[in-house]
Structure formats: C-alpha cells, structure tokens
Amino acid sequence: MKLKKTVLLGAIIAGLLGSSLASANEEQFIGLPSYRVGPYAAGGSGLFGGWIDYMQLVNERDGGVNGVKLSWEECETEYNNARGVECYERLKKKGSTGNSVFQPVSTGITYSVLEKVAQDKIPMVTIGYGRTDAADGRVFPWVFPMITTYWSQASAIVNYMGQKEGGMDKLKGKKIGLLYHDSAYGKESHAIMDKLAAKHGFEVIKIAVAHPGNEQQSQWLQIRQAKPDYVVLWGWGVMNPTAIKAAAKTGFPREKLIGVWWSGAEEDTIPAGPAAKGFVAAGFNVAGANYPVIADIKKHVYGKNKGNMEDKTRVGSVYYNRGVVHGIITVEAIRKAQEKYGKGKALTGEQVRWGFENLNLDDARLKALGATGFLPPLKITCADHEGPGKVKFQQWDGNQWKVITDWVDSDRPLVRGMIEESAAAYAKEKGIKPRDCSKES
Amino acid sequence: MQFFIEVLVGGLLSGVMYALVALGFVLIYKASGVFNFAQGAMVFFAALTFVGFQEVLPGWLGLEADSGVVFWLAFLLAFIAMIVLGIATERIVLRPLVNQPHITLFMATIGLTYVVEGIAQMTWGANVRGLDLGIVDEPIAWLMDNYEIGVSKFDLFAAGVAASLVALLALLFQYTKVGRALRAVADDHQAALSIGIPLQTIWRVVWAVAGFVALVAGMIWGARNGVQFALTFTALKALPVLILGGFTSVPGAIVGGLIIGASEKLAEVYVGPFVGGGIEGWFPYMLALAFLLFRPEGLFGEKHIDRV
Numbered sequence: 038m039k040l041k042k043t044v045l046l047g048a049i050i051a052g053l054l055g056s057s058l059a060s061a062n063e064e065q066f067i068g069l070p071s072y073r074v075g076p077y078a079a080g081g082s083g084l085f086g087g088w089i090d091y092m093q094l095v096n097e098r099d100g101g102v103n104g105v106k107l108s109w110e111e112c113e114t115e116y117n118n119a120r121g122v123e124c125y126e127r128l129k130k131k132g133s134t135g136n137s138v139f140q141p142v143s144t145g146i147t148y149s150v151l152e153k154v155a156q157d158k159i160p161m162v163t164i165g166y167g168r169t170d171a172a173d174g175r176v177f178p179w180v181f182p183m184i185t186t187y188w189s190q191a192s193a194i195v196n197y198m199g200q201k202e203g204g205m206d207k208l209k210g211k212k213i214g215l216l217y218h219d220s221a222y223g224k225e226s227h228a229i230m231d232k233l234a235a236k237h238g239f240e241v242i243k244i245a246v247a248h249p250g251n252e253q254q255s256q257w258l259q260i261r262q263a264k265p266d267y268v269v270l271w272g273w274g275v276m277n278p279t280a281i282k283a284a285a286k287t288g289f290p291r292e293k294l295i296g297v298w299w300s301g302a303e304e305d306t307i308p309a310g311p312a313a314k315g316f317v318a319a320g321f322n323v324a325g326a327n328y329p330v331i332a333d334i335k336k337h338v339y340g341k342n343k344g345n346m347e348d349k350t351r352v353g354s355v356y357y358n359r360g361v362v363h364g365i366i367t368v369e370a371i372r373k374a375q376e377k378y379g380k381g382k383a384l385t386g387e388q389v390r391w392g393f394e395n396l397n398l399d400d401a402r403l404k405a406l407g408a409t410g411f412l413p414p415l416k417i418t419c420a421d422h423e424g425p426g427k428v429k430f431q432q433w434d435g436n437q438w439k440v441i442t443d444w445v446d447s448d449r450p451l452v453r454g455m456i457e458e459s460a461a462a463y464a465k466e467k468g469i470k471p472r473d474c475s476k477e478s
Numbered sequence: 479m480q481f482f483i484e485v486l487v488g489g490l491l492s493g494v495m496y497a498l499v500a501l502g503f504v505l506i507y508k509a510s511g512v513f514n515f516a517q518g519a520m521v522f523f524a525a526l527t528f529v530g531f532q533e534v535l536p537g538w539l540g541l542e543a544d545s546g547v548v549f550w551l552a553f554l555l556a557f558i559a560m561i562v563l564g565i566a567t568e569r570i571v572l573r574p575l576v577n578q579p580h581i582t583l584f585m586a587t588i589g590l591t592y593v594v595e596g597i598a599q600m601t602w603g604a605n606v607r608g609l610d611l612g613i614v615d616e617p618i619a620w621l622m623d624n625y626e627i628g629v630s631k632f633d634l635f636a637a638g639v640a641a642s643l644v645a646l647l648a649l650l651f652q653y654t655k656v657g658r659a660l661r662a663v664a665d666d667h668q669a670a671l672s673i674g675i676p677l678q679t680i681w682r683v684v685w686a687v688a689g690f691v692a693l694v695a696g697m698i699w700g701a702r703n704g705v706q707f708a709l710t711f712t713a714l715k716a717l718p719v720l721i722l723g724g725f726t727s728v729p730g731a732i733v734g735g736l737i738i739g740a741s742e743k744l745a746e747v748y749v750g751p752f753v754g755g756g757i758e759g760w761f762p763y764m765l766a767l768a769f770l771l772f773r774p775e776g777l778f779g780e781k782h783i784d785r786v
Contacts, residue, residue, distance in 0.1 A: 073604065074595075074596070074599060074604070076707045076708060076710075076711075077707075079604050079606045079706060079707070082603075219756035219759070244755060245750075245754065245755035245756030246758075247756040247757070247758045247759030247760070248759060249708050249711045251699075251708055251711060251712070252715070252758065254488045254489070254492055255488075255489075255742075255743045255746035255747045255758065256746070258481070258484060258485055258628075259747060259751075261628075274706075274708055275708030278703055279702070279703045282615055282702065285615065285616065286615050286616055286617065286628070286630055287617075287628065288617075304605075304606040304706075307606060307607070307608050308606050308608045308609075308703060308705070308706065309608070309704070310608050310610060312615070348603065348605060
C-alpha cells in the first residue's frame with residue numbers, strides 16, 4: 038500500500054514537473070515564406086532579415102512573449118506563386134500548434150492561398166500588398182491587409198500633391214502621370230486614381246511599362262510630350278531605378294516623381310546614382326536606425342552575434358525596417374491573443390486571428406515598443422482589417438532617405454466606400470454571408 | 479517630326495544595347511551550335527563580379543575606391559573570372575556531352591543558368607549595386623537646344639562600344655589563326671577535327687570571348703539600371719534580335735538589334751496608346767515570329783539545306 042502511494046505521489050510529481058517543463062518550453066511557430074534568391078532577393082533579404090531580427094530581439098530581451106519563445110522556419114518562394122503555395126502547405130502543420138500566421142509578401146501568392154487560409158483557419162496578413170477589398174473583415178475574416186492598402190496609398194499620394202500645391206482645389210486642371218508596372222499590381226491603381234481625378238478635377242495619364250521595365254525610353258518620351266505636373270511611379274524591381282534615370286534623362290524634376298512604397302527603398306535609388314536625388318516616395322514605415330527598437334536590436338541581437346543580416350549596414354534601411362514592422366505586428370497580435378486565450382501558452386492560428394482582429398497599437402504602445410513614428414498607430418476591428426491607411430513621405434538626398442512629412446491621411450470615406458463595394462461584389466459572387474460584427478467578441 | 483526622329487534614334491540606340499547581349503549568343507552558337515540559355519546569367523555574373531571586385535579591392539590594396547587602378551584591375555579580374563567560368567563550362571558541362579543532340583546541350587545550358595545565378599549571388603550577395611562608368615545619362619545639349627531632340631550621351635557611348643566590339647570580333651574572326659579555326663569549327667565540327675583543329679580549345683576560347691562580351695554588356699546595362707538580378711532579363715531582349723538577325727551572324731546581331739529597337743519604340747509610342755500600352759514586351763517577339771514565316775534563318779543566318 039505504502040509502495041502504491043509512493044508510486045502515485047511520484048507519478049503526480051513527475052506529471053507536474055513535466056507539465057511545467059512543457060510550459061517553459063512552449064514555442065509559438067511562425068512560418069516565413071521568404072525570397073532570398075531570384076529576381077527580388079535584394080528586397081527579400083532585407084525584409085526577412087528585419088523580421089527575424091525583431092523576433093530574435095523578443096526572445097533574447099524578453100524571453101519570448103510572456104515566456105513563450107518564438108520559433109520560425111523560412112521556406113524559399115523565389116517570389117513564385119507555385120512555390121509560395123508549396124511553402125504554405127509545408128509550413129501550416131509545423132510547430133506544436135501549427136503555423137500561427139501566413140504572410141506571403143507577394144500579391145500573387147496571396148491570391149493563390151486566399152481560400153485555403155479560411156479552410157485551414159490560419160490568418161493571412163498582407164501588409165502593404167495583396168487584395169485591397171480584403172480590408173472589409175466582414176467578408177474576409179481571415180485576411181488582414183494591414184496599415185494601408187494600395188487604394189489608401191494612391192489617395193494619400195494625391196493628398197500629398199494637394200498639400201504641395203497649397204490645397205486640394207489647386208489640383209483642378211493639373212495633369213498627373215501614372216507610370217505603372219503592366220501587371221495586376223500596377224493596374225490596382227487605376228480605379229482609385231480615376232475616382233480621385235473625377236473628384237478633384239485633374240487628368241490622369243496612364244502609361245504602362247512592360248515587365249521587367251528595364252527599358253522605358255518610349256514611356257518617358259510620352260511623358261515629356263504630355264508634360265504632366267507630377268508622375269506617380271507605381272513600379273517594382275528594376276523598373277524603379279530605370280524610371281528614375283529616365284526621368285533625369287528627360288529633365289523631369291525628381292521632386293515631382295512620387296514613388297509608391299515598392300518604389301521607395303535604397304534598392305531603387307542607389308542603382309540610379311545621382312539621378313535619384315530629390316526623388317520622393319510614400320512609405321508605411323520609415324527608413325533610419327535612430328529608433329529605440331532598432332537600437333535594441335543592435336544591442337540585444339547583433340551585440341550577441343545573433344543578427345540575421347550579413348551586411349549590417351542595411352540595418353535601418355527601408356526594407357529592413359519594413360521587416361521589423363512585420364515582426365512588431367505579428368508579436369503584438371500574439372500578445373493580444375494571449376490576453377484572451379491564456380498567457381504563456383502557444384496559440385493556434387485561429388486564436389492568433391482574434392489577436393490580429395483586436396490589435397490596438399496606440400501611441401502609448403508604440404512608445405513602449407520604441408517605435409513612435411516608425412509606423413502609424415494602428416487599430417484593427419472586425420469590420421476594418423486595414424487600420425490607419427496613412428503614409429509618410431521620404432525624399433532621397435543622394436545618400437539616404439529623409440522623412441519630409443508627418444503621417445498623411447488618405448480619403449477614408451472614398452476608399453472605404455470602394456472597399457465595401459468591391460467586397461460586397463466578391464461576397465455575392467462566392468455566396469459568402471458577411472459577418473455581423475456586432476455579434477463578434 | 480522631331481518627336482518621331484527622337485523616338486527613332488532612341489530606339490536605334492536601344493537596339494544597339496540589345497545587340498550587345500545578342501553577340502554573346504551568336505559567338506557560342508557559331509562555334510558549337512549551342513543556344514546558350516545561360517547568356518543572361520553570364521551578363522549578371524560578369525557585372526556582379528566586376529562591382530564585387532570594385533568593392534573589395536580598395537580594402538585589399540589600400541587604394542581609393544574611385545581610382546583608375548581599381549577600375550581596370552576589377553575589369554581584369556572579372557574577365558579572368560569569365561575565362562575560368564568558360565573553361566569550367568567546357569570541362570564540366572560541354573565535354574561530357576560531345577556528340578549529343580543539340581537539344582541536350584541546350585538543356586544543359588538551362589541548368590547552367592541556375593548554377594551561374596546561384597554562384598554569383600552566393601559569392602557577392604544579393605544586394606543591388608550602382609555602377610558608375612563616368613558617362614552621364616543626359617541628352618546632348620546642342621541637339622536639345624537647336625532641334626529639341628534628346629539623344630543620350632550614354633546611349634551614344636554604348637553604341638560606340640558595341641561598334642568597337644563588332645569590329646574587334648570581325649578582326650578576330652577574319653584575320654587571326656584562332657578566328658579561322660573558329661570559322662572552321664562553326665562550319666563543320668568533324669571536318670575541323672579531321673584536319674587537327676582542337677575542338678575543346680576552340681570551345682574554351684569561344685566561351686571566354688563570350689564571357690568578355692557578357693562583361694562589357696553587363697557593365698553597360700549595369701551602369702544604366704544598376705547591377706542586379708534583373709540583368710538576366712536582358713537575354714529576353716536579345717532573343718527576337720537573334721531570330722531576326724540570324725543566330726550565326728555578328729553583323730546580323732547588330733542589324734537585328736537596330737530593327738527591333740527602333741520598331742518596338744515606334745510601336746509603343748504610336749500603336750501602344752490604342753491597345754492599352756505596355757506592348758514593348760511582346761511586340762519584338764511578334765515581329766520576329768512574322769519574320770520567321772518569310773526567312774526562317776534570319777536576315778544574315780546561314781540557309782539550312784538538307785539532302786533528302
């Protein structure tokens with residue numbers, strides 16, 4: 038009997054020890070479909086480097102999120118849709134609770150897995166790319182095109198032009214060139230620019246550039262002939278430096294060439310050399326290493342030789358900081374979800390989705406994270422999966438990006454109206470009944 | 479009219495840039511009958527190696543980064559790297575495939591593309607680099623002021639380089655012993671072998687010369703758009719040039735380049751707006767296809783006659 042009791046007690050102690058050990062070893066898995074080789078490797082290595090460094094910072098400095106260490110695995114997509122889907126499938130069951138979140142960093146891959154994420158109950162976060170109307174969370178509960186969408190960006194760019202001209206009414210009669218990558222990504226700008234042109238009375242001159250965009254002489258001759266007041270550069274990859282150089286060649290002022298956030302990185306300006314001086318670009322994150330969060334990464338991650346970037350001079354670059362933004366949003370959503378589902382626990386994708394949908398990065402929280410001014414304050418709700426829709430504008434001074442504005446708003450009522458209209462059409466086509474957000478908790 | 483001339487001249491000068499890349503294809507095709515799919519990757523590899531050495535040499539030798547010594551030493555080292563790549567390709571890829579069907583060799587060069595791209599990025603990293611050749615890409619002021627025609631100084635410089643390269647290659651082919659051997663190999667491998675021409679040496683020479691052409695093309699394209707992976711896409715611009723000019727003709731590459739360059743720019747400017755624009759990407763291919771119907775061997779290519 039005594040022996041039986043001892044064995045039972047031993048088993049209980051072992052069980053308790055085991056469970057506490059298991060708790061101490063809890064890990065939250067994040068699958069990273071990265072692209073470090075291939076045509077877009079230069080941007081990919083910076084973005085995923087920043088993202089991983091931030092997660093490493095949380096592990097090293099804080100011991101994880103409430104004690105839950107972050108773990109991750111990269112899967113190389115080469116920015117290719119088929120590989121992206123393969124990576125999605127490969128990563129979704131990894132980790133003790135499966136993949137917490139899928140962030141494809143590719144509009145093509147986003148579309149390819151749009152329906153899969155809902156079936157697998159894995160939230161998909163598309164920061165600054167992807168399907169714009171997915172910002173309507175009632176129709177797309179599993180997709181989060183956060184911070185700002187392409188439509189908000191286009192609207193903010195027009196607002197910036199209005200500011201420069203001394204008022205939105207001054208845009209009447211102006212000509213705005215839209216030099217776009219001839220792809221679904223580039224054409225995403227058309228509808229919103231047409232609406233804005235009708236509202237403010239300017240003319241949009243749309244000029245397509247065939248992929249990859251390494252030859253733009255004819256486009257810039259057309260621009261010279263049309264004499265626009267501004268040109269919006271909606272480019273990607275080699276198209277950007279080529280456009281900047283061609284602008285210089287045709288004498289178009291770089292201060293009036295406004296790039297989107299996929300045109301406004303060091304990778305776009307450095308190859309253009311002195312021609313890029315004065316070029317302006319929008320961004321939902323800024324460049325620079327003078328932020329406490331970056332200082333912490335240098336201290337706690339690079340100080341321990343655990344940094345991901347081979348070229349440390351890129352820490353603080355546009356793509357690197359964008360990766361840090363991805364890291365912040367992911368970690369904060371996990372932290373938020375733990376408040377509901379239990380601190381110190383590894384969560385499922387479904388639980389993390391709730392964290393994204395209730396994310397609130399206000400000024401105080403951004404300050405605590407050392408990221409004031411680094412990204413705009415962000416509040417996500419059941420209906421609004423986008424958030425602020427704001428951008429800052431940066432100007433290339435010949436050596437680095439300098440922030441030249443505060444956060445510039447988009448035309449929220451116009452953009453939101455378009456989002457809801459488009460999402461409703463999608464819901465009708467797919468037979469989706471939009472969620473009633475008043476019933477969500 | 480001025481605008482038309484500007485588009486036309488700009489197109490012709492762009493065509494020369496395409497021809498620079500096409501030359502590399504022609505050289506290898508002439509000597510070995512292989513369509514070298516890896517030519518675009520070689521352009522990327524060469525340019526990246528050049529700027530890579532430009533970055534590391536000042537540290538190694540304690541020289542100023544913008545000194546002429548660094549430039550020419552980097553050029554020399556990049557050329558040596560291209561020769562080594564050419565020899566390695568002959569040894570590892572081509573030699574085991576002697577007497578295999580051309581399609582096998584072609585497939586091997588597809589594999590080679592990935593290897594070359596991978597080695598380049600593994601060695602020098604994936605960062606995008608600028609490349610300054612000291613020639614500004616701006617219009618000639620005199621033409622602009624007097625006729626309002628913008629012709630880029632850089633494009634003219636590129637045209638001069640291409641013309642010099644063609645002259646150099648023509649001299650090499652016509653007046654040197656190696657050149658005669660190259661032509662003999664191009665005409666008939668077996669006949670060349672039977673009179674004692676070392677096929678493997680010739681192949682190594684050809685790949686090295688193609689490497690040199692890739693280096694020059696890579697530097698010019700790199701100076702224009704930055705040294706980045708997109709340099710591999712320059713091969714896409716060279717394909718219609720080859721179809722038009724013929725795979726075996728050096729002058730054909732130049733003439734083909736001029737026709738493609740001029741026609742794609744004129745089409746983009748004058749036809750593009752009616753069909754939504756962005757036709758530059760596919761228009762040269764359509765033109766080349768139409769051309770194939772009437773002259774399958776290209777403008778200057780050798781007519782292929784089979785005995786029945």
